[in-house]
Amino acid sequence: MELHSKYQVGLACVLLLLPALCLSQGFTDSRATYYSTPDGYGTPSGACGYGDYGRTVNYGMVAGVSGLWRGGAGCGACYQVRCKNSRLCDSYGTMVVATDYGAGDRTDFIMSPNGFSKLGRNPSASAELKKYGVVDIEYRRVPCTYAGYNVKIKIHESSRYPDYLALVILYVPGMKDVTAVEIYDSYRHEWKPMRRAYGAVFDIVGAPRGPLMLRLQFSGRTGWVQSTKSAIPADWKIGTSYDSQVRV
Known part of the structure; x- marks a missing residue:
C-alpha cells in the first residue's frame, strides 16, 4: 500500500522515533495563495530552472517562495504547510517543494493548484479555501x-556542447541546500568551481573535456561530497539527466 505524501512524515516520526524532527521544529506563521495551471500541476518555467521537473515533482504539489528563496539556494527545499481555519483545514496540511520564486501580499508561498487544494480537509473545503484566495x-x-534516487544532474537546455555546460541539480534529499558545485579537469588535475547562474542552475564557460567528475557542497555539512566515478559522459547531451552517484 502506498501512503499519500501528507501522512509519510508523520508515520516516519512514529516509526523511527525521531523527536528532534517530530517535536522540536516549530512552525512559522505566514500566508499562502495559489496560481492557476490547466492541469493543477506546477509550471515548467519556474525560476529554479527545473523545467518539467518543477511541474511534476511531488505529484505537482509545488510552490513559489519569497523569503525562503535565499538567492536560489532554497530551490528544492520541502515544507509542510497547513492552514489555520479549523472548520476547513486539514490538520496536517500538505508537503510542497519549492520550485519557483514568487512574492505576493505578505505570502511566503504561492502554491500550485494541486498543493493548495491539499490544505482543505475535503474537496468542498478546498473549493471554499480557493474562494478566499489568500x-x-x-x-x-x-x-x-x-x-530510489541519488542526486541527479540534468544538462540544462542553455548548454552548448562542448564548451559551455550548465547543470540543474535534482532530487536532493533531506534538509540540505546545495551551496557549491565543482567539476574536475582531468587534463589540468584540478577542481574548477561552477557558478550559480540562477536558481538550481550551475554553469561553467570553457568546460573540461572528457568524462566529468563532480563534487557538491551542502549546507550544514563540512567538506565536499564527490561522485564515486565520472558522473557525466564525455559526449553529454543537452536535456539528458545523469545519476551523480552522490548520496547525501
Whole structure:
C-alpha cells in the first residue's frame, strides 16, 4: 500500500522515533495563495530552472517562495504547510517543494493548484479555501524523500556542447541546500568551481573535456561530497539527466 505524501512524515516520526524532527521544529506563521495551471500541476518555467521537473515533482504539489528563496539556494527545499481555519483545514496540511520564486501580499508561498487544494480537509473545503484566495498558514521545513534516487544532474537546455555546460541539480534529499558545485579537469588535475547562474542552475564557460567528475557542497555539512566515478559522459547531451552517484 502506498501512503499519500501528507501522512509519510508523520508515520516516519512514529516509526523511527525521531523527536528532534517530530517535536522540536516549530512552525512559522505566514500566508499562502495559489496560481492557476490547466492541469493543477506546477509550471515548467519556474525560476529554479527545473523545467518539467518543477511541474511534476511531488505529484505537482509545488510552490513559489519569497523569503525562503535565499538567492536560489532554497530551490528544492520541502515544507509542510497547513492552514489555520479549523472548520476547513486539514490538520496536517500538505508537503510542497519549492520550485519557483514568487512574492505576493505578505505570502511566503504561492502554491500550485494541486498543493493548495491539499490544505482543505475535503474537496468542498478546498473549493471554499480557493474562494478566499489568500489564507493564513503556518509552515516548517521537512526532509525531502525520493525513494530510489541519488542526486541527479540534468544538462540544462542553455548548454552548448562542448564548451559551455550548465547543470540543474535534482532530487536532493533531506534538509540540505546545495551551496557549491565543482567539476574536475582531468587534463589540468584540478577542481574548477561552477557558478550559480540562477536558481538550481550551475554553469561553467570553457568546460573540461572528457568524462566529468563532480563534487557538491551542502549546507550544514563540512567538506565536499564527490561522485564515486565520472558522473557525466564525455559526449553529454543537452536535456539528458545523469545519476551523480552522490548520496547525501
